[in-house]
Each structure stands twice: as C-alpha cells, then as structure tokens.
Amino acid sequence: MQRKCHRCDRLFTPDSHSTWCADCREGKPVEPRKTKEQIEIERLERLEKAFKYTRYCIQCGKKFYTNDTRKVICGDWECEEKQRFELRRENYKKGKEK
Ligand SMILES: [Zn+2]
Ligand SMILES: [Zn+2]
Numbered sequence: 001m002q003r004k005c006h007r008c009d010r011l012f013t014p015d016s017h018s019t020w021c022a023d024c025r026e027g028k029p030v031e032p033r034k035t036k037e038q039i040e041i042e043r044l045e046r047l048e049k050a051f052k053y054t055r056y057c058i059q060c061g062k063k064f065y066t067n068d069t070r071k072v073i074c075g076d077w078e079c080e081e082k083q084r085f086e087l088r089r090e091n092y093k094k095g096k097e098k
Helices: 036-050 077-097
Strands: 053-056 063-066
Touching: 036 063
Parallel strands: none
Antiparallel strands: 053 063
C-alpha cells in the first residue's frame, strides 16, 4: 500500500511509520506543486503530439485532436447526436429533391 507524504503530497511506499517520504526525510526540497493551468497546458501539449490534427468541432466549437482526416466533431455524445440528426435531415431533403 502506498501512502501520501504529508510534506510533499507524493505517493510513496512507506518503509516505516513515518508520514514523510524518503526524499522529505532527507530534507530534499519539495517541488512546487503544479497549478491546474500547468497541468492543463501539459495535457494539451501531450495531445497535440499524440495526434496528427488539431480541429475545432463543427457542432460546439471545442478544440479536439484526431488522427482521422474525416473527423469534424469532437467525441462528445451530444455533438455526435446533433451531427447524426443533421445528416439525416440532409439525406431526407436530398431524397425529396429527386
Ligand atoms: Zn515527501
Ligand atoms: Zn463538439
């Protein structure tokens, strides 16, 4: 079982009853905790590297990442539903014109 260090908040495997991890007991400086924004920026950078394309969802305008050239909507269920509905409506219109 891992324990959360009371000094630096990192998880560590306790080797004694100490509530501090080995690094803290040695008196090593605690790395400042990342802010939410930093974590978010890093997450986006990772995504940008992992996927080929950065797109904006045509339904909600949200930025999303994909490797699929044809993908134009984000993965949200609501957007997919809307998109399906619009395609159905278009197909229906086309069908009528014939
Ligand atoms: Zn610690
Ligand atoms: Zn969307």
